[in-house]
Amino acid sequence: MNASSSNRDACFVDRADAARQLAKVLGHYRGLQPLVLAIPRGGLPIGRIVANALDGELDVVLVRKLCSPINSEVAIGAIDEQGRVQLNALAGVLDAENRHIRAEAARQLAVIRKRRAACTPGRQTVDAHGRLMIVVDDGLATGATMRAALEAVRQQHPARLVAAVPVAAPGSLDDLAGLADEVTCLHAPAHFRAIRAFYQDFGPVDDREVLELLSAPTVAVKSPVNP
Template sequence: MKGMLPSRTRRYADRGDAGRQLARALDSYRGQRPLVLAIPRGGVPIGRIVADALDGDLDVILVRKLGSPINCEVAIGAVDEQGRVQLMARSEMVGAGMNYVRAEAARQLALIRKRRASYSPNAHPVDPTGRVVIVVDDGLATGATMRAALHALRQQHPAALVAAVPVAAPDSLQSLEDLADDVVCLHAPAHFRAVGAFYEDFHPVDDTEVLRLLSAPSRAAAGLPVAEPVTFDLPDACLPGDLAMPPHARGVVIFAHGSGADRDSPRDRRLAQFLQQAGMGTLLFNLLTPEEELSRAAVFDIATLACRLASVVAKVRLDPVLGQLPLGLFGAGTGAAAALVVAAQRPRDIVAVVLRSGRPDLAGAGTLARVTAPTLLVVAGEDRQVLSLNRAAQRRIPGKNELAVVPGATHLFKEPGTLEAASKLARDWFARWLGARARPPRRRPTDGRDTHRLAG
């Protein structure tokens, strides 16, 4: 399959997680200012992330499936914004005569025009002529809507036409090859059920969310830098990461995720945005390989986690640009213990530490007694056991430290407003201590060479 990629996971946390993974798979289109066209509604959250990551433009491609007269959820074809109808072979088998098809197409076309008026009240659809066009959705079941979208776009002569999805039924994916110049899919399981079965969170996307995403400024306009992929080739593992550096950054925060998470953790990504908006660079990377993530022993192997984190810190320190900036460490869960070990080992390198829902006890009493970097421990008020462990650890840390409790929050900060509260506490702590140690960085190269020296 053209563009077919192996998937690291068979389930995505949510559309944000899927969008970030898909954006990385499409990284070769960065620099071509692609036009990303999302199929509403579920494709729009993914399209927003892909467009931002590739520094492209975002719009929607409006096509609607034609439902079977027997079961409206079963597609017999699709209609595009120009009124062109694509029928599948099954349409005759379910008794869909031409009178039914015309009536169903007219009904769906009316919905398309209503949506266009809602989504783009003062603008026409973006012209795809001569552009690299990437059509995205949150998954393919029958593929009828994607096929109709590709067929409609081909008539408008794009420079290149790409279909990109996180998950798809293999036969539906196969049917796109003659319509697209490139087909990128992260996961095509042999036993496909429904798209939603491959997401932990697959909540319905409403028009309010679509409008918000379409009208949201790009990452650059919002003051958020586009993350650059980096790779750390360590003796025992090859670890991928994402480095985001705002102009004139005051420091860099390196993330150490906890058990059951990786660099795509929505909670860590949210904190990274807070830090970037405050003028700090962020480096998120996977502490574990995909195979190790499945091993409880590997997840709790603090010595290995700390060794890898220390190696990454050392590579950052050797970078001619990043090495001049003050460094902070953020740790969650078991990653908090690894962060404390590295802070104790490298007191001259680490300026500040923040732990969220951490397990500082796993670092050991001897390590805690050697942590001199200013440390903030953020704990959910309802997470009683972790709160007790953090209080005990706090008493062993000799350096400047504070314990911040977010009331009403449970371990994962899922309650409304609690994650934002925790993120703001972390942002303010890093801004306080990294800002005090910031030095004017050398002029950042425009070709990215110094950033990518982190690889290797």
């Protein structure tokens, strides 16, 4: 169910609006050929617009949250494409058993591999070594997925690693401080509820749209990002 268009707390019309605002703040990276890594699926519309605005390249970074054995909407950690698991404090609070964590990690890793085959069929992942990397998503709640993404990208030794999101819970931003060289967030409300609450339109991004966004060539914007 989409966030209501009458939501007075919404900061953004939709992901495209959020991406354009985010691109303006990241405008100092234009011309440096950044590699923009989007976290699917919601991060793809953000990443495509940011990559175009910065004359950059777009790819995906594939990580999946590990769900609580009590509530599948609650993340107790995340896993990256190489199978590295990051657990958060909730794993201990909820007393998540090792058996559940192993099973959940295996299930989510299978999803990652399937998604890689679907998102970039026949294409190798882009080498991040020595490049400016900007990891984007449409928002952060617990931040578990973004943390796993940054850990995975850092292993590739980028020249500079940036995390950029339109909206986030303040606590999740604090947890990124030691993982990224720069953290950019447009809105971090003290009373954070859910990401969708800050969008008038927060519709799902389907596989067809993911493929279209990834296969579209970078189209540089004609006017400067920062007027």
